[in-house]
Amino acid sequence: MKKQGIIAPSMLAADFANLQRDTEMVNRSEADWFHIDIMDGVFVPNISFGMPVLDAINRYAKKPLDVHLMIVQPERYLATFKNLGAAVISVHEEACTHLHRTLQQIKDLDCKAGVALNPHTPINHLEEVIKDVDLVCLMSVNPGFGGQKFIEHTYSKVSRLKDLILKNNATTLIEIDGGVNTANAKKLLDAGADVLVAGNFVFGASNPIETIAWLKQI
Ligand code: DX5
Ligand code: ZN
Numbered sequence: 001m002k003k004q005g006i007i008a009p010s011m012l013a014a015d016f017a018n019l020q021r022d023t024e025m026v027n028r029s030e031a032d033w034f035h036i037d038i039m040d041g042v043f044v045p046n047i048s049f050g051m052p053v054l055d056a057i058n059r060y061a062k063k064p065l066d067v068h069l070m071i072v073q074p075e076r077y078l079a080t081f082k083n084l085g086a087a088v089i090s091v092h093e094e095a096c097t098h099l100h101r102t103l104q105q106i107k108d109l110d111c112k113a114g115v116a117l118n119p120h121t122p123i124n125h126l127e128e129v130i131k132d133v134d135l136v137c138l139m140s141v142n143p144g145f146g147g148q149k150f151i152e153h154t155y156s157k158v159s160r161l162k163d164l165i166l167k168n169n170a171t172t173l174i175e176i177d178g179g180v181n182t183a184n185a186k187k188l189l190d191a192g193a194d195v196l197v198a199g200n201f202v203f204g205a206s207n208p209i210e211t212i213a214w215l216k217q218i
Contacts (some may be wrong), residue, residue, distance in 0.1 A: 005193065007205070008034065011035065011057060018156055023060040026061070035197045036068065040072060040104070043070050058085035061142075068177065074091040079109060091116065103133065117136065123157055127164065136161055149176060158174060159191055161174055174195070177197040
């Protein structure tokens with residue numbers, strides 16, 4: 001049976017001068033989640049947007065918010081993001097000294113607990129916690145910017161992650177973040193991905209609603 005991906009447009013590529021319009025476009029589309037990129041200028045070499053902007057999106061968003069924290073010491077802000085409407089919160093493995101504790105804190109807030117891995121971070125860093133992880137966000141670009149080129153090595157990481165999940169009888173979702181487009185979306189789903197994030201591919205398209213519909217039917 002054909003597997004449908006969960007599609008999460010990244011609001012980083014939306015028009016910030018028309019956030020209500022772009023949020024309502026995603027509401028009307030076949031997209032499943034909103035992907036929200038929070039960058040602090042320390043963990044990654046860029047600052048995206050913070051709480052007031054997320055609050056504005058949340059006022060109009062009618063689908064779950066998938067919050068990707070590219071920040072140091074993310075544990076300081078988990079409750080804040082929960083209060084701003086987060087359904088999924090992903091922290092970076094590279095930013096968490098006490099990842100196990102941080103995952104429990106996310107779950108205690110009744111959010112899905114996600115871990116994001118930079119392109120250089122081996123899958124085996126998740127071996128001891130995979131059963132506690134609801135979603136792994138595999139970065140298929142170096143985090144910090146939208147519109148970058150997809151890193152081909154991601155396919156083999158998806159397969160190794162899928163093996164780890166199956167070996168542990170876990171139900172963890174695999175999300176791919178960065179450079180998703182026509183050239184790789186289907187191959188990623190076939191390799192075992194469950195969630196596709198797409199920023200520029202969606203918001204840079206002449207018809208974003210149709211582009212999202214295409215991602216749903218591949
Ligand atoms: C990168 C962000 C991504 C990004 C994806 O640091 O985490 O979510 O917005 O954008 P595209 O799809 O344009 O690569
Ligand atoms: Zn992201």
